[in-house]
Amino acid sequence: MRTGVWLVGGRGSVAVTSMVGAVALRAGLAEPTGCVTELPPLRHPQLPQLADLVFGGHDVIATPILKKAEALADAGVLPGRLVTALQPELAALDAEVRPAPRGATQAETAALITADIDEFRRRHELGRVVVVNVSSTEPAAEPHEAHAALDVLREALRGPVPVLPPSSLYAYAAFTAGCSFVDFTPSTGARLPALSQLAHERGVPYAGHDGKTGETLVKSVLAPMFAMRALDVRSWSGANLLGGGDGANLSQPAPNAAKAASKQRVLAETLGYTPQGDTRIEYVEDLGEFKTAWDLITFRGFLGTAMRMEFSWHGCDSALAAPLVLDLVRLTAAAHRAGRSGPLPELAFFFKDPLGDVEHGLTAQFDALVRMVEGLA
Amino acid sequence: MRTGVWLVGGRGSVAVTSMVGAVALRAGLAEPTGCVTELPPLRHPQLPQLADLVFGGHDVIATPILKKAEALADAGVLPGRLVTALQPELAALDAEVRPAPRGATQAETAALITADIDEFRRRHELGRVVVVNVSSTEPAAEPHEAHAALDVLREALRGPVPVLPPSSLYAYAAFTAGCSFVDFTPSTGARLPALSQLAHERGVPYAGHDGKTGETLVKSVLAPMFAMRALDVRSWSGANLLGGGDGANLSQPAPNAAKAASKQRVLAETLGYTPQGDTRIEYVEDLGEFKTAWDLITFRGFLGTAMRMEFSWHGCDSALAAPLVLDLVRLTAAAHRAGRSGPLPELAFFFKDPLGDVEHGLTAQFDALVRMVEGLA
């Protein structure tokens, strides 16, 4: 039975790259490079096949998917010949990504979202649907008393004033529709007690936050290296230069702060102390869909000898994120099918700011992931 | 009971840094930064205490240890105040590092080495002695039929023509003296069937090869990162610029080739394929006791998107190696005491080119090390 993927931000770079990739893999036109669930220790019959994924979603923008895919090809993210070869499939996907609905109250908006997802599930006869947030990063949400309990939240959603940030409203709608939810962004998403309650009530799992695609991925192996060698990390400073829509958004103070905090967490948790240093995010339009991160690490060895390491990472976020989105859909759907509900801390491998009290070293996270997959019935 | 450390190359940078550090730790003048066996998961009562290590060794050069320590302080490897504070202890060590003996045949040389170690053990009433090779890297050894079997080797050593490279003659002498042996260099050491036979016969363990202190350490966490993320590494090229005696030696074609091969092994074994690219070693006198390694990694993500990573590592080899020498002595002595003989593949964590068919990812190596320590009676 096929599995649905409902993409919040379905016309953005990550979403379109994910869809182009899934369609290309199905057509035998590409290799699953970057797809973790295709590695031997993670291949498992309980995971839905890549070919069985069906895509839909919401977006506030209306750019045709084919046009976006062509722009991504011009930007070096997708091979032009692939986009040309898949024109009919990409054009067909356009009907599946609908305008993001907007009701008079948040309760109404949630109902409209739920209805769209339900209709998508029925029409494609899908076994289950995974809702994935790949929209832009929100500013950190204002606390509200309605976040603490589901009944208070339900009441508050009916009022005229919004009480949930958009990512959390999507989690609410997904859970209400009996769907699992993955937050690939640093936004609030399901991280509210009321939503956790709802997920357990509806028996659906969720995962997040903030796909680990670049600098933090490197940190999650270098920080354990310093720790395992008992070296004393004194400072870790980073500059993140981003083009693309994400860069323009993240260079705004509020989303920047949300993202930067998420990026430094791995250090404190892996090293056991917090070295000096910040991560700055800057928007550099000329980088387009690519991103350059530079980090300087100063550390002390035996008897205090001062040493240092620098690295530069020149990556394409969409090309790194898209296969992980497909992985997360397969793993979350399989967990849902296996009866899991609530947070999935075993998926920490994929995230900068994982749910639960988990290891931050990448290898420990990979091992946890393998054990989770092996445990699927 | 105290444990002896017999340093082959006992007046070199690594040996002197190890001795200064051990003496400083005993005097409470330094922290054990960089000492892996002081990390909580590796602390174990079966390991000899750092304060119980007694140092001796051989060297072909005669520079006083104190003078070498002062030179290392000038070069930024050791704090000057520490060397000043420890003058009496360092001067006392001078008597323990003897001129490397040279007999008419290799059998005679081995007997002289054995006699020196025996005398050292008796005089200090040592429970056991670990012989550690921290001398300069040799050229790759010429094959010889005597390497294949112990009896043939014993016969050949009595002849006029040398059949063993110096590192292997030290392993032979150490085993003959009932001592364990650690090779911190890429030299041949105990890696000959005849010597393995001898180690088993005498019930002594050995470990090696080539301390993992810089670029390869970083490779051993970055290569698994690319592998765990299913990213396709296309090339991995490196430039190693070294000052100091090691740099001058390694820039010679023969030792360079031995070292460079050892450095690329981690890639093939971790990734499962060999990306294009070489590691070059160049001598740059001005770098002194420090080393700069630069690596460029090109890789492909989803749908073939080209990406890249660069890193620069500015490290001090002696400051990175010395605490590992102390760790290896403690672990090898404990293994010897626990009845282990032959190669110790669980110590792969410390080496670029480990013995045995072992994992090359650093985290897997650390886990193996923890299990070994936990298994000590």
Added chain:
Amino acid sequence: MRTGVWLVGGRGSVAVTSMVGAVALRAGLAEPTGCVTELPPLRHPQLPQLADLVFGGHDVIATPILKKAEALADAGVLPGRLVTALQPELAALDAEVRPAPRGATQAETAALITADIDEFRRRHELGRVVVVNVSSTEPAAEPHEAHAALDVLREALRGPVPVLPPSSLYAYAAFTAGCSFVDFTPSTGARLPALSQLAHERGVPYAGHDGKTGETLVKSVLAPMFAMRALDVRSWSGANLLGGGDGANLSQPAPNAAKAASKQRVLAETLGYTPQGDTRIEYVEDLGEFKTAWDLITFRGFLGTAMRMEFSWHGCDSALAAPLVLDLVRLTAAAHRAGRSGPLPELAFFFKDPLGDVEHGLTAQFDALVRMVEGLA
């Protein structure tokens, strides 16, 4: 006849490194590495000899100069043996650097400064004195109507409210004492119409601003390179990580903004357009007296091909600044002697943010400097 050097911030890193260097050069214990006025095209009999410089100054802190020099030696800025060898000379300098005076009004403070400088000149029988500001960077000054004209300023200084930032008050006092003034910081200094008027009235020259010692120095040759090759620079982003007191100060928003603006000016003036990108300054205590700057430059070539360049600069600001301070003193004293008054735009070679409408390419600036020296009578 000897020339005085009055250092505002006379116990800081730059001042002490300058004094140690001058004393070491006089004693024949060091080479004039980094001294531009010792290069063949700039050697000139009209410049005062390095051995003829006499040092004094003001500071708000009281750390003995010898103690500061020892701290700089520990930090790798000065050779320890030099500081030891020069102990008597450095101790003697302590009496010459007085506490910064503070009167009831700014007029009074200026009079006290002037008196101290006069006394220094008389006591040492100095031909002339150059006042050099090497204190911490100030926040950008508030505009005030008294800045526009000398008579209004004189009146305002007598009032209870400060109207000049400290650097400008020193310029005022220097000019009043008939001394030339060099501002090695990005502070306001003499850049006010009232002070320009005073300098002309007293017949004294002045120079500034903000010593070009690191990243901007590199920019001042790379930006002309891109311009001369007609390459299209699209973005130029930088991260400046600084330890030391300057780093702690510059990471404060107000001085940071003053400094960062000064750093980007060279791009606009050399390229003829402003590429996207900022320079961020971050304080990283562990870097001590050193500084790491990383810049990413993205540019387009023929037919729009995207290319990039990165550089990392690991420099010691005091070691780069101190010889330039000596150069500036020699050049400014010679200009004063030759009858120059007002701004000295020919000294742009030394500054990030030079006075006057000058070239920003380093080679053009060097040529202008050579012409100025050749023109000294």
Added chain:
Amino acid sequence: MRTGVWLVGGRGSVAVTSMVGAVALRAGLAEPTGCVTELPPLRHPQLPQLADLVFGGHDVIATPILKKAEALADAGVLPGRLVTALQPELAALDAEVRPAPRGATQAETAALITADIDEFRRRHELGRVVVVNVSSTEPAAEPHEAHAALDVLREALRGPVPVLPPSSLYAYAAFTAGCSFVDFTPSTGARLPALSQLAHERGVPYAGHDGKTGETLVKSVLAPMFAMRALDVRSWSGANLLGGGDGANLSQPAPNAAKAASKQRVLAETLGYTPQGDTRIEYVEDLGEFKTAWDLITFRGFLGTAMRMEFSWHGCDSALAAPLVLDLVRLTAAAHRAGRSGPLPELAFFFKDPLGDVEHGLTAQFDALVRMVEGLA
């Protein structure tokens, strides 16, 4: 009157990028980014217009120019839309690039080359033709006594054994045809006394060697920076990683040695001494038409403080070289027209290894170029 450009290696990356660019500029489809002769101080009525250049050439390979251009578009060197738009023009150029002729003796080969150039000139009614070598780098040529004098050379060319490397045979043929010659490679070209004699005899100028497009360009501004600041450069080491045909060729020992020598010359000539360090060239197929150079520079400041700089240059050689080829054609043709013969040292700005005893600082070279252009009648 129109000017011919005869490209030796007319189907290679540099040649095809030059032709595509010239055609695109003529069609108004591109900007002259990277064209130095379009900068205001170098625009001059005596230079032939870009629109008046007519292309032809020789090559040993037969790939159609359009196909090569498409491959360059796939590799990110040329915009795909430009290649599509210029299909007819590029297809037409195919007839102009003929197979490289090969006679029974070198004299015969030279005569065939001359005949092809003559025919090209006549057919297009060209005022003059500039022959430009943009073929692969040759191994350094064997010395031969015939190189010393023109009459001996003429005699030797008639013999059965080749006496000239291919680049020099092209220079011989060009001069014989009354054409000027530009060597954009490090090959021998016109650098033989016999050929200099011929150029003077025929009244034609020539220029070279080895287009300065990347790492050496950066060196030619950084080395003067260190020199002008009296800083002591202790080591300058580089790694050049190249994809593409040039990389495969240059990683061969003989061409590598020729190229590396040419790359270090700028240091000795600019600094006045030779710092330690080499430049290594390595072929990394995955880099395609791009090249990554990494340089580490260690230097000392005032009182010996150790500092360092690193840079990485990620450039596309064809995109950097092509506009310079057009510049060189325009400048050489104008010099020919103005009556110049023999070497043109004023064109040193363009070359790693310039002819004549010239300045190696880029700014001084630019100034020399401006003076040459201003001096055109």
